[in-house]
Amino acid sequence: MTRVFRSDYREKKGRDYPDPYPVECIKRVDRPTTRVNEDEVPRLDEREGGFNRTGRGDFGSQMQAEYKRFVPKHPLSGALVSIAGVLADVVDAPDGTKQVKVARNIIPQASSWSPMKPISAKKAPNTDDPEKMARHIKEVAYFLRADLIGICELPPYVVYSHRRPDGMPTELDHKYAIGILIDQDYRTSEATTGHDWISNSMSFLSYSTSGFIACVLADYIRRLGYPARAHHALNYQVAVPPILLWAGLGEMCRIGDIVLNPFLGPRFKAAVVTTDLPLTIDKPIDFGLQDFCNKCGKCARECPSGALTEGDKVMYNGYEKWPVDVEKCTRMRVGNKHGAGCGTCIKVCPWNKPYTPFHRTINWCIRNMPFARRIGIWADDLFGYGKPNKKNKWWLDLELVDDEFIVPRNND
Numbered sequence: 385m386t387r388v389f390r391s392d393y394r395e396k397k398g399r400d401y402p403d404p405y406p407v408e409c410i411k412r413v414d415r416p417t418t419r420v421n422e423d424e425v426p427r428l429d430e431r432e433g434g435f436n437r438t439g440r441g442d443f444g445s446q447m448q449a450e451y452k453r454f455v456p457k458h459p460l461s462g463a464l465v466s467i468a469g470v471l472a473d474v475v476d477a478p479d480g481t482k483q484v485k486v487a488r489n490i491i492p493q494a495s496s497w498s499p500m501k502p503i504s505a506k507k508a509p510n511t512d513d514p515e516k517m518a519r520h521i522k523e524v525a526y527f528l529r530a531d532l533i534g535i536c537e538l539p540p541y542v543v544y545s546h547r548r549p550d551g552m553p554t555e556l557d558h559k560y561a562i563g564i565l566i567d568q569d570y571r572t573s574e575a576t577t578g579h580d581w582i583s584n585s586m587s588f589l590s591y592s593t594s595g596f597i598a599c600v601l602a603d604y605i606r607r608l609g610y611p612a613r614a615h616h617a618l619n620y621q622v623a624v625p626p627i628l629l630w631a632g633l634g635e636m637c638r639i640g641d642i643v644l645n646p647f648l649g650p651r652f653k654a655a656v657v658t659t660d661l662p663l664t665i666d667k668p669i670d671f672g673l674q675d676f677c678n679k680c681g682k683c684a685r686e687c688p689s690g691a692l693t694e695g696d697k698v699m700y701n702g703y704e705k706w707p708v709d710v711e712k713c714t715r716m717r718v719g720n721k722h723g724a725g726c727g728t729c730i731k732v733c734p735w736n737k738p739y740t741p742f743h744r745t746i747n748w749c750i751r752n753m754p755f756a757r758r759i760g761i762w763a764d765d766l767f768g769y770g771k772p773n774k775k776n777k778w779w780l781d782l783e784l785v786d787d788e789f790i791v792p793r794n795n796d
């Protein structure tokens with residue numbers, strides 16, 4: 385069995401970029417490749433997201449009941465979401481020291497370590513050069529094992545109008561947003577059908593890891609003397625996809641609201657840090673994805689719920705995007721009776737590939753030679769990409785039902 389390691393392009397001789405992938409080879413543009421009519425983008429209410437609507441019963445009482453167990457029904461995704469839950473309380477400087485209390489319970493001397501400090505009264509020396517600090521923050525995030533980082537100005541319209549679950553109004557006026565991507569693991573992605581018992585674990589591996597990095601990074605920036613807040617799966621104040629778009633971490637793709645990265649494809653989850661630390665920003669990117677998705681449509685073809693379209697993009701809430709049926713997708717992910725969650729669209733996408741010399745060459749051709757795209761799409765099916773490689777399967781098929789383990793049938 386071949387183990388596919390993460391890229392570390394930083395070691396390439398003569399290269400002076402902190403990123404582990406050659407981001408400098410991707411074309412930069414002034415605006416995203418899909419239209420964003422900023423004047424028409426409303427601030428969204430976080431309570432109107434698909435999962436929150438499921439939890440409050442908009443899709444029926446059966447789905448509402450499933451919502452409580454659809455992640456912890458597998459022990460690995462249960463463990464991962466628990467850690468993300470702990471991180472939900474440590475996104476910002478302490479207000480009533482709830483965060484400090486968490487650590488005191490675990491480590492007696494933590495009251496003096498005070499893990500969640502307020503913003504330092506004095507700014508650290510040599511932290512006012514935006515270019516140096518952007519480079520430094522990327523180095524810190526990669527040291528913490530981020531897979532890709534991008535920085536943009538925080539668009540005011542991405543801040544949620546109200547937070548879940550209590551509906552309190554949200555205010556956030558930080559100047560910058562740092563996007564943090566974590567790979568969901570190619571080897572596991574190769575083995576899964578996309579909607580079996582590992583699907584939620586792949587999501588929450590990336591949610592909890594990116595959340596950990598975001599919380600540490602935000603705390604570090606506050607200790608340098610600047611405001612900063614982490615945003616991750618269990619405690620967001622911002623909509624993430626537009627931030628990734630403006631920070632040059634990908635283009636909008638056919639999978640609804642998902643941004644696709646040229647090196648990881650759609651196989652990642654993201655967290656964000658917002659801050660006033662002076663930073664130079666990255667520009668959006670163009671690697672030909674709009675043309676590729678127009679010609680491809682594999683995610684829509686393979687989606688088990690029919691939530692994605694093989695048709696054209698539309699304008700929605702000020703964004704040009706392919707429409708997604710949120711209810712169908714949420715019902716599949718929450719109500720999946722033969723697995724835990726769903727990421728079939730991510731698994732089958734032709735951009736979901738390992739970073740090997742062969743796939744890097746194909747990736748270059750597809751990015752730079754429009755005529756190669758149809759050939760790439762045709763070859764992807766011909767060589768069987770998108771089908772599960774059972775030889776690489778490593779996880780246990782288990783379902784927790786009323787505190788009893790069940791070994792599901794028909795999973796091989």
Ligand code: SF4
Nearest residue numbers: 687713716726728729
């Ligand atoms: S997560 Fe599953 S149901 Fe949702 S769009 Fe992707 S393939 Fe379809």
Ligand code: SF4
Nearest residue numbers: 638677680681683733
């Ligand atoms: S599967 Fe094809 S159409 Fe769907 S996001 Fe990937 S490249 Fe685009």
